Amino acid sequence: MQRSLVLAILSLLLSSNASALILLVGDSIGAGFGVPTERSWAALLEQQIAPQKVINASISGDTSSGAKARLPALLKHYQPDIVIIEVGGNDGLRGQPTALLEKNLRAMVDLSRKAGAQVLLLGMHIPPNYGESYTEAFHQTYHTVAKSMSVPLLPFLLEGIALTPGLMQADRVHPNAKAQPLIVQNVLPVLEPMLN
Numbered sequence: 001m002q003r004s005l006v007l008a009i010l011s012l013l014l015s016s017n018a019s020a021l022i023l024l025v026g027d028s029i030g031a032g033f034g035v036p037t038e039r040s041w042a043a044l045l046e047q048q049i050a051p052q053k054v055i056n057a058s059i060s061g062d063t064s065s066g067a068k069a070r071l072p073a074l075l076k077h078y079q080p081d082i083v084i085i086e087v088g089g090n091d092g093l094r095g096q097p098t099a100l101l102e103k104n105l106r107a108m109v110d111l112s113r114k115a116g117a118q119v120l121l122l123g124m125h126i127p128p129n130y131g132e133s134y135t136e137a138f139h140q141t142y143h144t145v146a147k148s149m150s151v152p153l154l155p156f157l158l159e160g161i162a163l164t165p166g167l168m169q170a171d172r173v174h175p176n177a178k179a180q181p182l183i184v185q186n187v188l189p190v191l192e193p194m195l196n
Helices: 002-017 041-048 064-078 089-093 098-114 132-149 177-195
Strands: 021-026 053-056 082-086 118-122
Touching (some): 021 064, 064 098, 089 098, 089 132, 098 118, 118 177
Parallel strands (some): 021 082
């Protein structure tokens, strides 16, 4: 009896000190395109929330369909506690139907939850190239998924960055190295409650 009590206490102590494993599934914004890996927002986030571990499985150019297809293997391999979903920008830039983005985001949330992970959704805005109604529908998709599935949402990952001079690369799509710490500041208030 005494031995099992000691084992139970040790187990509780070990589990309370265990760090969370966070899986970031994203596109070029998540991958830190054009920025040295160690200066990307994912790397800076991991430093900020140590001892939590961030696995960056973002791929430049990925769409929500590509990320959804990759997710089951990533979940099986890493068994994350939290999945951060940062996709959709390339869907929007290609003018793909917002219904497809919504379907893929819902599937990714479902897959992550079935694997026992919490989910954080990072929203994106796109330029108005495809007209105001498409742009608004695109942005609203993140809110719809987050609300209907009770998922924490950061409405716009690049809030205070995308339109600020000196924080974007020459392509005006990707944030530069100066912007990376600001992205972390945007993410932290939504992520930190999930770590407690």
